[in-house]
Amino acid sequence: MKKTTIIILLALVSIPILYLGIQVKEKFDFVSELRDDPDSIHTTDTISTSGAIEITSVGQGWARNSVNTVIFRKNSLITHDGVQYIAYYNADAQLVLGKRKVGARAWFTQVTAYEGHAQDAHNDISVTVDGDGYLHVSWDHHDTPLRYARSVSPGSLELSKEMIMTGSQESKVSYPEFYKLPGGDLLFFYRDGSSGNGSLVMNKYDHKNKTWHRLQDQLIDGEGQRNAYWQACVDASGTIHLSWVWRESPDVASNHDLCYAKSSDGGVTWQTSNGQRYQLPITINTAETVQAIPQNSELINQTSMVANSQGDPFIISYWKPKGSDVPQYQLVYKNRDWKVENLSFRSEPFSLSGMGTKKIPISRPQILVTEDQVFVIFRDAERDNRISVAQNKMPFKDPWTITDLTGSGYDSWEPTLDSEQWHQNHVISLFLQKTDQIDGEGLSDQPASVVEVLDWKVPLD
Numbered sequence: 001m002k003k004t005t006i007i008i009l010l011a012l013v014s015i016p017i018l019y020l021g022i023q024v025k026e027k028f029d030f031v032s033e034l035r036d037d038p039d040s041i042h043t044t045d046t047i048s049t050s051g052a053i054e055i056t057s058v059g060q061g062w063a064r065n066s067v068n069t070v071i072f073r074k075n076s077l078i079t080h081d082g083v084q085y086i087a088y089y090n091a092d093a094q095l096v097l098g099k100r101k102v103g104a105r106a107w108f109t110q111v112t113a114y115e116g117h118a119q120d121a122h123n124d125i126s127v128t129v130d131g132d133g134y135l136h137v138s139w140d141h142h143d144t145p146l147r148y149a150r151s152v153s154p155g156s157l158e159l160s161k162e163m164i165m166t167g168s169q170e171s172k173v174s175y176p177e178f179y180k181l182p183g184g185d186l187l188f189f190y191r192d193g194s195s196g197n198g199s200l201v202m203n204k205y206d207h208k209n210k211t212w213h214r215l216q217d218q219l220i221d222g223e224g225q226r227n228a229y230w231q232a233c234v235d236a237s238g239t240i241h242l243s244w245v246w247r248e249s250p251d252v253a254s255n256h257d258l259c260y261a262k263s264s265d266g267g268v269t270w271q272t273s274n275g276q277r278y279q280l281p282i283t284i285n286t287a288e289t290v291q292a293i294p295q296n297s298e299l300i301n302q303t304s305m306v307a308n309s310q311g312d313p314f315i316i317s318y319w320k321p322k323g324s325d326v327p328q329y330q331l332v333y334k335n336r337d338w339k340v341e342n343l344s345f346r347s348e349p350f351s352l353s354g355m356g357t358k359k360i361p362i363s364r365p366q367i368l369v370t371e372d373q374v375f376v377i378f379r380d381a382e383r384d385n386r387i388s389v390a391q392n393k394m395p396f397k398d399p400w401t402i403t404d405l406t407g408s409g410y411d412s413w414e415p416t417l418d419s420e421q422w423h424q425n426h427v428i429s430l431f432l433q434k435t436d437q438i439d440g441e442g443l444s445d446q447p448a449s450v451v452e453v454l455d456w457k458v459p460l461d
Contacts, residue, residue, distance in 0.1 A: 052456055052457050052459065053405060053455070053456045054105075054455050055406075055432065055453070055454045055455075056100075056105045056107065056452060056455075057107075057451070058086055058088075058098055058107045058450075058451040058452060059088075059090065059096060059107070059450070060091055060448040060449070060450060061088045061089060061090060061091070061449060061450070061451040062089040062091055062092075062093055063433065063436060063446045063447065063448050063449040064118075064119070064435075064436070064443045064444050064447065065118070065119070065121040065437050065442075065443055065444065066121045066412040066413070066436075067089060067116075067121045067122075067123055067435075068088045068089055068124070068125075068431075068433050068451070069410075069412065069414050069416070069431070069433050069435045070124050070416075071302060071303065071304065071363065071414040071415060072124065072177065072302045073124045073125065073126055073416045074126050074128075074176075074177035074178055074179065074416075075126060075127055075128055075416065075418070075419070076088070076125070076127070076416040076417075076431040077416065077417065077418035077431050077453065078128050078129055079102060079418050079421050079429075080133055080420070081133060082101060082102050083099050083100070083102065084099065084100055084418060084429070084453075085097065085099045085127060085129065085135060086098040086099070087125045087126075087137060087139075088431075088451050089118045089125065090111065090448070091447050091448035093115050093116055093117070093118035094111050094112065094115050095111075095115065095116060095137070095139055096109055096111050096112065097109065097110050097112060097135070097137070097159075098110070098157070099157060102421070108157075110157040110158070112157075112158075112159050113159070114139065114147075114149070114159070114162075115140075116140035116147075117140055117142075121437060122175075123140045123142050124139070125137065125138075125139040125140075126139070126177055126178055127178070128180055128186060129180075130186055130205060130207040131180075131183065131185065131207045132154055132207050132208075133154030133155050134150050134151050134153075134154055135150060135151040135156070135157070135159075136150045136205070137150065137159060138176035138178070138188070139176075141173045141174050141190070143172050143173075143194050144172070144173060144174075145170060145171050145172075145173065146164065146165065146171075146173045146176075146190075148162065148164070148165060149161065149162050149163060150163070165188065165212040166203060166212055166214045168214065169217060172192055172194070173190050173192065174190065174191040174194075174198070175191050175302070176188065176189075176190045177189045177190070177232070179232060179234050179240070181234060181238055182234075182236070182238045183238075184207045185204060185206055185207050185266075186204070186205035186207070187202065187203070187204055187205075187234070187240070188202070188203040188205065189201070189202055189230070189232060191227065192218075193222070193227060194227075194250075195227060195247065195250040196225075196226055196227055196247055196248060196249040196250050197222055197224055197225070197226070198222055198227035199217075199219070199220060199222060199227070199281070200218070200219045200220040200228055200230060200244075201214075201216060201217060201218070201219070202214075202215045202216040202219050202267055203215060204267060215266075215267045215268065216267065216280065218280070219242075219267075219270070219282065220282045220283075220287075221281035221282065221283050223283055223284070225248070226246050226247055226248045226249075226284065227246075227247055228244040228246060228259075229245050229247060229255070229301030229302050230242055230243065230244040230302070231243055231244070231302060231304050231305045231315070233304075233306050233307055235307035235308075235309075235311050236423075237264075238264070238266070239263065239307070239311055240262060240263045240264075240266070241260075241262050241305060241307050241313045242260070242261045243259060243260045243261075243290070243305050243313070244259050245259070245293070245299060245317075246259070246284060247301060248295070251353060252301065252352045252353065253296050253298075253353040255295065255297075255299040255352075256293055256297070257289050257291070257292055257293055258289070258290055258317065258332055259282075259287040259288055259290065260272070260273055260287075260288050260290045260313065260315075261278060261282060261287070261288065272288040273288060273290065273313070273334055273338070276288075290315075290338045291332050291338070291340060293319055297319045297320055298318070298320045298327040298350070298352045299317065299319035299352075300319070300327075300352065300364055302364065303316055303317045303364045303365055303366075304316055304364075304365065304366045304367050305367065306368060309371065312333065313333065313334050314331060314332075314333040314334075314367055315331070315333065315367075316329065316330075316331055316366070316376055317364075317365070318362065318364075318365065320349075321342060325349040326346055326347060326348065327346065327349070327350065327362070328342050328344050328345075328346050329390070330342050330343065331367070331374065331376070335394075335395075343390055345390070345402065346362070346380065348381070348382055350362075359412065359437045359438060359439040361380065361381035362378060362379065362381065362382075363378050363379040363380070363414040364378075364415075365378045365415070366378075366415040366416070366417055368417075368428065370426075370460060372393050372394050373393050373394075373460065373461070374391070374392055374394065375389055375390070375391050375428070375458070376389065376391075376400075377389050377415040377417070377428065377430070379413055383402075383404060384409045385409030385410055385411055385413070386404040386405070386407070387406045387410060387415070387430065387432065388403065388404050388405065389402070389403045389405060389428070390402050391403065405430075405454060405456060406432075409434075410432060410434045410435075411434050411435060411436050411437075412436055412437035413434065413435060416430070416431045417430050417431070421455075425457070427455055427456065427457050427458070428455070428458055429453060429454070430453065430454045430455075430456075431451070431452075431453060432451070432452040432454050433450070433451045433452065434449045434450075435449065
């Protein structure tokens with residue numbers, strides 16, 4: 001029988017509550033001196049379980065689809081020099097930026113001069129901070145021209161006018177993602193082209209000279225027949241890890257195979273996991289396939305990956321195992337050889353097919369690792385859409401333990417997190433919002449809901 005640890009968050013009355021042997025205490029904290037604009041500062045009543053979990057509110061966000069809560073936001077939250085930053089669309093689809101001191105409950109938010117076409121859930125906002133403390137923001141893309149700006153000064157929430165990066169291949173951009181290199185420079189990944197027919201482009205930002213240059217015009221080439229849907233990470237040594245699935249058409253059911261590449265020189269040259277150098281661009285015939293997965297396997301695209309301190313990659317996704325109709329979260333990782341761990345705790349089948357943003361009963365997963373522990377963050381309708389974490393120790397001899405971090409559901413939410421908070425403090429800091437995605441780019445009647453940040457100081461063995 002699988003062991004399940006459940007943390008229930010209850011908001012009832014301000015007296016201690018005893019539930020399943022865990023004392024849950026409601027705590028209040030208010031800002032005593034507000035700024036001239038009190039609407040720009042937000043606090044929340046927070047519930048703490050054994051002092052481990054805290055949720056703070058930020059403001060009201062667009063909720064008619066999942067544009068604020070799609071997993072491919074890199075990043076929705078990011079920390080630099082003791083300050084945590086956040087970005088989201090408000091109910092009027094205006095781009096909002098916010099910041100707080102790490103650990104504080106009060107957020108300062110600022111509505112920028114920019115808006116996005118939030119009606120399309122692809123048009124997310126991605127943010128990061130460079131080594132000098134400048135905030136970089138890219139937003140509102142789905143096969144559309146690049147939209148990019150950065151803060152006018154370090155730590156500022158005021159953005160510059162919209163800027164180009166290189167001026168080349170910037171007319172049909174999708175899925176902008178920022179990654180920070182150890183020295184403070186930045187990487188910017190995006191798709192040039194369309195679903196089923198696109199290429200992966202890669203830029204690099206020199207924070208000392210404040211300039212972008214092109215690293216790869218076509219790192220992965222779909223050859224006009226397909227495109228790669230990727231996930232990436234940068235490990236502590238600066239090695240870039242990249243994995244992807246292929247899609248043969250705009251139909252998500254045509255996703256297949258999981259592939260891998262890495263670069264140890266900042267993205268200039270690329271190798272397989274065994275060190276064999278790729279001839280660029282990488283194509284379907286030259287890619288290292290680390291897990292063969294046929295089409296029509298309910299294989300999802302754009303999940304997450306990390307690397308441990310030894311530089312071993314861990315990729316999390318979901319698809320249905322052979323002979324089963326139930327999609328399962330599955331971990332593909334390198335430990336000398338490539339291995340697959342089926343988390344195998346789901347019981348309900350569902351089918352992926354069609355185009356546009358789908359309404360799916362489970363979220364795409366996020367993954368975090370320590371030396372011997374793996375954490376998978378997800379949402380599942382089987383668990384009433386609560387925010388949950390599956391945890392296990394390598395070499396996975398025991399069942400996965402599942403912890404619910406919230407007592408209520410978050411509908412169409414997918415996990416995005418502050419990677420710096422994890423690396424620095426082993427805190428899982430998550431962007432939360434209850435959003436409602438209608439299948440195939442529809443819009444719900446829910447105009448807005450509260451944007452929150454959940455912080456969990458993970459107890460490590």
